[in-house]
Amino acid sequence: MLLKHGLSMSMIRGQGYDGASNMKGEINGLKTLILAENSSAYYIHCFAHQLQLALVAVAENHKEVGDFFTTANSVTSLVAGSCKRADMVRDSQTRKLAEAIAANEQETGQGLNQEMSLKRPGDTRWGSYYGALLNFEHLFSTIINVLERIEDDPTTEPKTASHAWRMLITIQDFRFVFILKLMIELLAITNELSLALQRRDQDIVNAMKLVRVGKTRLQEMRDRGWESLLEDVILFCTKESVHVLGMDDEYVLPGRSRRKAPQITNLHHYQVELYYSVLDMQLQELDNRFDEVNTRLLTCMASLSPENEFVAFDREKLVSLT
Incomplete structure (x- = not known):
């Protein structure tokens, strides 16, 4: 699907799925397979789920x-x-x-x-x-x-x-x-x-x-x-x-x-x-x-929100995110 649309695996920066083991599994789940190709493709599970x-x-x-x-x-x-x-x-x-x-x-x-x-x-x-x-x-x-x-x-x-x-x-x-x-x-x-x-x-x-x-x-x-x-x-x-x-x-x-x-x-x-x-x-x-890694990751990413003319912009958090 990625190849069909001319998309690069190296450009993925996030992935999120339901709770099925074939999606989020730690060994052979889709999340793990993509992370093996690109360690920056962080997985975030739906908070409510x-x-x-x-x-x-x-x-x-x-x-x-x-x-x-x-x-x-x-x-x-x-x-x-x-x-x-x-x-x-x-x-x-x-x-x-x-x-x-x-x-x-x-x-x-x-x-x-x-x-x-x-x-x-x-x-x-x-x-x-x-x-x-x-x-x-x-x-x-x-x-x-x-x-x-x-x-x-x-x-x-x-x-x-x-x-x-x-x-x-x-x-x-x-x-x-x-x-x-x-x-x-x-x-x-x-x-x-x-x-x-x-x-x-x-x-x-x-x-x-x-x-x-x-x-x-x-x-x-x-x-x-x-x-x-x-x-x-x-x-x-x-x-x-x-x-x-x-x-x-x-x-x-x-x-x-x-x-x-x-x-x-x-x-x-x-x-x-x-x-x-x-x-x-x-x-x-x-x-x-709700581990500390995902918590810090999401909090830092919130600094990129364009709402209200980037009122949440925080340079230190973006450095941490990088």
């Missing part, structure tokens, strides 16, 4: 988080999998709202109390997971009610009733609620960053600042957010009649006897092995995908 991949990496590499998303998707498919069950969700939601308004526990007014529904997020669009988990949290008691109706309905197939019973046990558990709250708080930060990076009018320098701000907010969450998250989880569990674990009690591995469980407390497991571990993995992924 890199952010999505960083989120995917956490779900794939942390078994408890991965299991959580599998369960949440399974519940969503079961509860919202037919018109009959969707009507159950709607009826249950309407009844609970009416009870809350009658008890003066719910504000009323224009634009408030809009109908919500469970939605299955897109597998490759991790920004959609934030909205899906918010709805899951808001409809938690409704989901429990619908699962109970599915299990008790004599017309339900035995296999489906058994599946509903297992889902009831799984989601009415402290671990599930803890990860639900943790991922909502984490995705709230990354969702803002994702939306900002997808703006068509976003400039390079501001995009780099947004990435740094996102990392800083995640680090602050890691350093100072544990107490508030735990308090939020306990309040939610109390409201939804989910058993609250004692943080000083011995941690018991799900599905295993006490004899085989490691001698650690619930506090250690949930704070160190879950909270710190997930946030550290997220921060490490962001550091890996």
Whole structure:
């Protein structure tokens, strides 16, 4: 293609593709093949897509988080999998709202109390997971009610009733609620960053600042957010009649006897092995995908922007770029 149009490989100064391995692969990817011919053809991956991949990496590499998303998707498919069950969700939601308004526990007014529904997020669009988990949290008691109706309905197939019973046990558990709250708080930060990076009018320098701000907010969450998250989880569990674990009690591995469980407390497991571990993995992924070389490269290149009569021109940055 380059030869056809009379273009020289030596003049390429940048390349960018999607996340497929045959494009960005380190061994035989197109990026690598071109870099072998011309080391100045720097590869820059779409920032918004890199952010999505960083989120995917956490779900794939942390078994408890991965299991959580599998369960949440399974519940969503079961509860919202037919018109009959969707009507159950709607009826249950309407009844609970009416009870809350009658008890003066719910504000009323224009634009408030809009109908919500469970939605299955897109597998490759991790920004959609934030909205899906918010709805899951808001409809938690409704989901429990619908699962109970599915299990008790004599017309339900035995296999489906058994599946509903297992889902009831799984989601009415402290671990599930803890990860639900943790991922909502984490995705709230990354969702803002994702939306900002997808703006068509976003400039390079501001995009780099947004990435740094996102990392800083995640680090602050890691350093100072544990107490508030735990308090939020306990309040939610109390409201939804989910058993609250004692943080000083011995941690018991799900599905295993006490004899085989490691001698650690619930506090250690949930704070160190879950909270710190997930946030550290997220921060490490962001550091890996938004590395210092690309950050400096893009910041220096912004000096060549002709906008506003080259207001961003910076000779020192151009020397560094060279």
